[in-house]
Amino acid sequence: MNKKIFTILLLSVFMLAQFGMASAVAVTGDASITGLPDFSTTASVDVEWAASGMAAGTKNILLWAREYADPANAYMVGDCQLVATINGTSDASGTFTYDYTLSTLALIDGDSVEFTVTVDDSLCAAAAIPAIDSVMGTTYIDAFAPVYVQGYPPSQSLLMPDSYTYACNTFEFWAVATDGAGFTPVYSGFHAWNTFITGTFAPPAPIGPGDALLSWEYTFPSTATGVWTFGVEPEDKSGNIDKKDYFRDAVAIAPEELEECANFTDISGHADETYVRYLATLGLISGFADGSFGPDTTLTRAEAATLLETSNGYDETMLPASAPAGCEFTDVTASDWFAGWVWQACSDGIMNGVGGGLFDPNNLLTRGQIVTIFNNVSETFFANPLLFGGYINTFNPVTFLYSLPFTYRQSAWTDVSIGAYYAEPVVKAYGWGIAEGTSETTFSPDQPATRGEFAKMLYRAISRID
Known part of the structure; x- marks a missing residue:
């Protein structure tokens, strides 16, 4: 071949x-x-x-x-x-x-x-x-993990939030997250917080809900010793996991953290117990002469002015003796116990009158008014931060998050009308985790707030954030 x-x-x-x-x-x-x-x-x-x-x-x-x-x-x-x-x-x-x-x-x-x-x-x-x-x-x-903001117990510590100790043994860590913050065309949705905890005598950590809000209430055991760590690893339904982040990063137990928070005769087992007792320990709220707090009773606009300005670092010796310009209300006189508090709240731009020269100090504070007050704090703080001190003058939701053009949680309330004075504050307060609705579709902005509800909102509003 x-x-x-x-x-x-x-x-x-x-x-x-x-x-x-x-x-x-x-x-x-x-x-x-x-x-x-x-x-x-x-x-x-x-x-x-x-x-x-x-x-x-x-x-x-x-x-x-x-x-x-x-x-x-x-x-x-x-x-x-x-x-x-x-x-x-x-x-x-x-x-x-x-x-x-x-x-x-x-x-x-x-x-x-x-x-x-x-x-x-x-x-x-x-x-x-x-x-x-x-x-x-x-x-x-879905290429992105959830983004989120963490809330730590209120504090004036100059340390990073994950490094400071707490005022008493019971507190709340909280956080808000979103898997779709407007920068991604598709997202799978928030799945889990994946909480973890290490420390001597630590029981199993509670598991956060599979949505965009984490509320982690914790009490240190009386036998707690050594260093403790709390943290989260937020995950979406695709399996994207954000980096491990800490509420407390290997911080040793301090003596004050084993002391019980301030207590009241009628607060045990209440849904708002942690917030009430923690703020009372900080001296920001108080109860009645009989030892009760009245978490389910309402509060007045004058009482709200007092609580807010106390959080702002004021005491009775620092209040004005007469009405500042623009804060002359015909229903507030110098002999009223609340006069100085009302005048200070008005002067700082935290609370306004109701019209007609009235402050309406004895009328009940509504849920819509509370979140509007927080909005006033945010706007006034950025206009003149020198007006603020105490726990308000820290890196917290009402002095920082409220100013941002977006929120992490979205809502559609059937009882919040577009154009209502509280409409935008309601969206912000819910979106940043400060306030909850009264149902999945209602916020009840005209409903009088209870003292317990106010304590929870105030705790979240002045929480340190990271």
Whole structure:
């Protein structure tokens, strides 16, 4: 055989071999995707699969993926991954973690990825590439972990919040988070706070709710010693986890942290107990002569002025003896116990009159008025921070968060009208975790606030944040 004929035959064999590899077809057997999350991270996604009706022999279950950009894009060998190899006649199922980092996909937030499964007697490199329209499931890419703000017990400490000690043994850590803060086209939603705690004699940590608000109330055991750490790792439903962050970062127990908070005869077991007792320990609120606090009773506008200016660092010796300019109210006289407090709150821009030259000191304070007062604090603080001291003059929600153009929690209240004086303050207070609604759809802005509700809102409003 001459060299020319041999060369032609050799090329023919080579071409037939190549054609045989390129034209391999899927073997007997049906495969399908039985479960696929709506969202996934840019790292990987768990795909549930099943295969049946396979003939005897070795069969490979292959999972193919492609980034959706143009319907004409075909599946590519580089995006195929081996799910399982089945020997003999068998049905099978399972969950396969498709690793995006092993593929040629270049995923960014908002992308969608289409998947299909095939059964083949070859591995990916020689397998039959699925048809363009062979799509069994789609997932969207959520590339960002939740963003959040942490609230620590109120304090005037100059230390970083995760480094200071607390006023007594019972306190609340709280936080608000969002998985969609306006900078991402798709998001999967908030999933879990993943709280953790380490410390001597520490019981299991409570688990935060699977939404955007964490309320973690804790009492140090009387036997607590050594250093303690509290923290969270917020996670969304795609599995994106924010960095580990701390409410308390390996801080040793201080003697005052083992002392009980101030107490009252009628507060034990109340929903607002932690807030009332902590603020009372700080000297920011007080009870009645009989030792009670009255958490479910209402409070007046004059009482609110007193509590707010106490948080602002004032005591009775520092109050004006007469009405400052613009704060002359016909229903507030120098002989009234609340006169100086009302005048100071008016002078600082925290509280205004109700019109007609009246302050209405003895009328009940409403929930809408409380959040409006906090809004006044925010606006006045940025206009003139020198007016503020005490616990208000710290890095807290009412002096910082209220000024931002967005909030972390969204709301749609059926009883808060657009244009109402309290409309924007209600949105801010709920959005930053300071106030809750009275139901999923109502805020009840005209409902008189209880003393316990006010204590909770004040605690959150002056909490240190990070």
